[in-house]
Each structure stands twice: as structure tokens, then as C-alpha cells.
Amino acid sequence: MHFALVSNGSLLTPDQPDVTVPWWSFTKTVLAAAALSLVRDGLIGLDDVVHEGPLTLRQLLRHEAGLADYDELAEYHTAVAHHETPWSADELLQRLDAARLRYAPGDGWRYSNVGYLFVARLIERVTGLALEEALTRRVFSPLGLSRVRLATTRADLEGINMGVTANYDPRWVYHGLLVGPLADAVLCLDRLLGGHLLPQSLLREMQTARTLGGPIAGRPWIAPGYGLGLMQGKVEGGVTLSGHTGAGPGSVVAVYRCIDGSRTASCAAFCESGDEGAVETEVVRLLMSVALE
Numbered sequence: 295m296h297f298a299l300v301s302n303g304s305l306l307t308p309d310q311p312d313v314t315v316p317w318w319s320f321t322k323t324v325l326a327a328a329a330l331s332l333v334r335d336g337l338i339g340l341d342d343v344v345h346e347g348p349l350t351l352r353q354l355l356r357h358e359a360g361l362a363d364y365d366e367l368a369e370y371h372t373a374v375a376h377h378e379t380p381w382s383a384d385e386l387l388q389r390l391d392a393a394r395l396r397y398a399p400g401d402g403w404r405y406s407n408v409g410y411l412f413v414a415r416l417i418e419r420v421t422g423l424a425l426e427e428a429l430t431r432r433v434f435s436p437l438g439l440s441r442v443r444l445a446t447t448r449a450d451l452e453g454i455n456m457g458v459t460a461n462y463d464p465r466w467v468y469h470g471l472l473v474g475p476l477a478d479a480v481l482c483l484d485r486l487l488g489g490h491l492l493p494q495s496l497l498r499e500m501q502t503a504r505t506l507g508g509p510i511a512g513r514p515w516i517a518p519g520y521g522l523g524l525m526q527g528k529v530e531g532g533v534t535l536s537g538h539t540g541a542g543p544g545s546v547v548a549v550y551r552c553i554d555g556s557r558t559a560s561c562a563a564f565c566e567s568g569d570e571g572a573v574e575t576e577v578v579r580l581l582m583s584v585a586l587e
Contacts, residue, residue, distance in 0.1 A: 295563055295564065295565045295568075295573070295576055296310060296311065296313045296315070296455075296476055296563065296564045296565075297310060297476070297561060297562065297563040297564070297576070297577075297580060298310065298475075298476045298477040298479070298480045298561070298562045299480065299559070299560070299561050299580060299584055300480050300481060300484045300558075300559065300560040300561075301557070301558075301559050301584050302557060302558055302559075303484065303485075303488065303558070305477060305480070305481060306584075312475055312476075312477065313455050313475065313476050313564065314441075314453065314454050314455060314473060314474060314475050314476075315454065315455050315456075315473065315474075315475075315476055315479075315545065315547055315564045316445070316451075316454060316456060316464075316471055316472075316473050316540075316542060316545065316547070317442075317471070317472040317473060317474060317479055317540060317547060317549075318467075318471070318540025318541060318542045318545075318546075318547050319407075319538055319539065319540030319541070320472070320479060320483075320537070320538045320539075320540045320547055320549045321410075321467070321469065321470055321471060321472045321540070322410050322469065322523050322538060322540075323482075323483065323486075323523045323524060323537065323538045323549070324429060324433055324472060324482065324523075325410055325413050325414055325417065325429075325469060325470070325523060326355050326413070326500065326522050326523020326524070327432075327433050327486050327491060327492070327500075327523065328417050328428060328429055328432045328433050329351060329355065329413055329416065329417060329523075330492055330496050330499075330500060330522065331432045331433070331491065331492065332417070332420050332421070332432075333351070333496060334492055334493060334496055337420050338351060338416070338420055339351070340352045340499065344412065344416055345415075345416070345419065346412040346415070346416075347359075347393075347395075348399060349361075349399050349412070350399070350400075351413070351416065352499075352522065353399050353400055353409075354409045354410070354412055354413050354416075355409075355413065355522040355523050356403075356504055356520055356521065356522055357403055357404060357405050357406050357409055357520060358399065358400055358401075358402065358403055358504065359395075359399045359406065359409050359412075360395035360396050360397045360398060360399045360401070360402065360404070361392065361395065361396070361404070361406040361408045361409050361412075362390050362391070362392055362394075362396055362404075362406065362408060363390075363404065363405060363406040363407050363408060364386055364389075364390055364407055364408060364468070365405075365407065366390075367389060367390060369389070370386075370389075370466075373466075374462075374466050374543060375543075377461050377462075377463070379463070380463050380465035380466050383411060383468055386468060387408070390408065392408055403504055403506060403520070405520075407467075407468060407469060408468070410469035411468040411469045413469065414469045414470055417429075417432075425444060425470055426443060426444035426470075429442075429444070429472075430442075433482070433486075433491065434482070436490065436491050437481070437482055437485045437486065437490055437491060438481075438485070439474075439478050439481060439482055441474050441475050441478055442472055442473070442474030442475075442478055442482070443472070443473060443474065444470050444471070444472055444473075445464040445471045445472070445473045446464060446465065446470075447463075447464070447465075448461060448462070448463050448464075450464060450473070451464060451473065454473050455545070455564070455566065456543075456544055456545060457543075457544035457545030457546075457565070457566035457567060458544040458545070458566055458567050459542075459543040459544025459545070460544075462542070462543055462544070467542070471542075476547075476562045476563075476564050477562075479547070479549045479562040480549060480560050480561060480562035481560075482549075483536075483537055483549050483550070483551050483560055483562070484551055484558070484560035487501075487536060487551050487560075488558065499522060500521055500522040500523065500524060501521050501522075501524060501526060501536055502521055502522075503519030503520055503521040503524070503526040503527060504519055504520055504521075505517060505518075505519045505527070506518045506519055506520060506527075510571075512569070512571040513570060513571035513574055513575075514529040514530045514531075514571070514574050514575050514578050515527055515528075515529055515574075516528045516529055516530060521536070523538070524536050524537065524538060525537060525538050525539060529574075529578050530575075530578060531578055531582050533552045533554060533578070533581065533582070534552060534553075535550040535551070535552050535577075535578070535581075536550065536551050536552075537549045537550030537551055537560075538550075539570050539573070539574055541569075541570050544566070544567065545564065545565060545566050545567070546564070546565045546568060546569065546570050546572075546573045547562065547563070547564045547565075547573070548561075548562070548563050548570070548573045548574050548576075548577045549561070549562040549563075549577075550562075550574075550577050550581065552581050557584075559581050559584040560581075561577045561580045561581050561584075562577075563576050563577045563580070
């Protein structure tokens with residue numbers, strides 16, 4: 295397992311290689327940050343209805359929009375496993391019957407990658423920029439990060455540690471797949487939540503989480519929740535984490551930040567196989583070891 299740690303804003307440099315990895319669903323946190331920068335600049339409101347339906351940006355970012363998720367499609371997983379050419383976004387939405395909301399927006403919670411496809415489209419529409427350029431200008435450059443990019447072809451994954459999978463096509467991730475050094479992932483989250491991009495009012499909105507129930511078997515979550523692009527809640531050990539876990543064929547990444555009194559610590563961990571619970575548990579262990587120093 296690879297990891298990177300930040301303590302009180304400083305990147306620690308233990309004996310770890312500078313590994314470049316897929317960020318999987320940690321990409322959602324970056325998309326949320328970019329969307330909130332649009333709110334910061336008065337270009338859209340959190341509770342404005344978006345072009346894609348009777349949904350608001352807040353509902354999309356918190357998975358409360360009533361949308362389905364393509365993870366439920368058996369044919370999706372079969373196509374990915376067989377290295378088929380990805381469907382167009384429009385074909386995906388048609389196969390999923392995505393126009394049919396599964397519940398009234400705001401009345402429930404359902405994790406939806408489709409919701410973040412809509413967020414990515416919104417960012418492009420409002421900025422007039424391609425997604426990678428919009429994320430660079432609105433998130434990565436302000437946070438001092440220059441080594442993160444959007445993978446859009448198989449060739450873009452050459453030299454990336456994809457774990458135990460091969461020949462993966464990043465177009466299967468319909469909201470976009472960011473790839474970058476693990477150190478940049480942890481710095482991205484630490485600086486974002488440390489107030490380097492958004493005003494405190496929007497950071498509070500981002501970290502206002504919907505509680506999703508009790509402990510999750512096999513994972514360290516005691517009281518999990520979801521904010522605006524953030525998985526957040528209490529974990530074993532009594533601390534509260536904010537960040538995101540992402541899993542794809544062949545690997546898992548988890549990027550989280552915690553505050554313990556006057557100390558802050560952030561950790562990103564990447565495993566070339568294994569499950570989300572094991573990687574999250576290692577993140578908790580590493581964060582606790584830093585917090586207790």
C-alpha cells in the first residue's frame with residue numbers, strides 16, 4: 295500500500311515512492327470544489343435549478359437529486375470487464391432510463407455517478423471551458439498543483455499505477471477520471487479544506503453532511519454521512535473524517551482529513567488490490583499516528 299501524509303499543512307516525506315494513480319471518485323471532491331468556486335463567484339447558486347432537470351446543484355453534489363446510478367447496470371460491468379468501447383454519455387443515460395427520477399429531489403439519498411456527470415457538464419457550460427482546463431484554472435492552479443490531469447483515452451493511463459487491471463478505458467468514468475501523484479491528492483484536500491480556495495461559508499456548506507445511518511460492516515465508519523462532494527463522519531477511534539474513497543477495477547484510493555484540537559492531518563492511501571474498508575482503515579491508522587505525535 296502506498297500513502298502520503300500532511301501534518302499541519304506540511305507534506306511529510308517518509309520512505310514512499312512518488313506514485314501517480316487514478317483518483318477514481320476522489321474526482322468528485324474536485325468537481326464539487328470547482329462547482330463551489332462558481333457559487334463563490336456568483337455564477338450559479340447552490341439552490342438554483344440546473345439545466346439537466348428539476349434538480350439543484352446542492353442536490354447533485356449531495357446525491358439527493360433522485361438520480362439512478364450506472365453502477366446498478368449489470369451490462370455496464372460486463373462491458374468494462376470485456377474491455378469494450380465505452381458507450382456515449384447519451385447512450386448510457388438511455389440504457390439507465392436516467393430521465394426517470396427514483397425519488398423526488400431532496401426527499402432521499404442515492405449515490406449517483408450520473409449526478410456528477412451532470413456537475414461536470416454544468417462546470418463546462420458555465421465556464422465555457424473544457425473540463426480539464428476548468429478544473430486547472432478553478433482548483434489546481436489556485437491550490438498550487440500542476441501535475442494532475444484528466445485521463446480521456448487508454449493512452450492517458452500509460453505510466454499510471456492502475457493496480458491489477460490493464461487496458462482500462464477511462465471513458466467508462468462518465469464524470470471524468472483525474473490521475474495524479476498521491477501526494478498531490480492529499481495536498482489538494484488539505485489545502486481545499488484548509489481554506490485556500492473557498493470562503494468559510496462555502497466550506498461549512500461543503501461539510502454539512504447528511505447522516506446515512508450507523509456502522510458499515512468491514513469499514514471503519516461509525517456514523518457515515520455525505521456533504522457536498524465529501525464523505526464525512528465519525529470513524530473508529532472517535533475522530534471525524536472528511537474526504538472521499540474511490541474504487542475502480544484493480545485499485546482503491548482513499549483521501550481524508552481530520553482535525554484533532556489545534557492539529558490537522560490529511561492522508562491519501564492507494565492499494566493495488568483489496569477493498570475500500572482495508573484502505574480506509576489504514577488511513578485512519580496513519581491519521582491517528584500523526585495526530586498523536
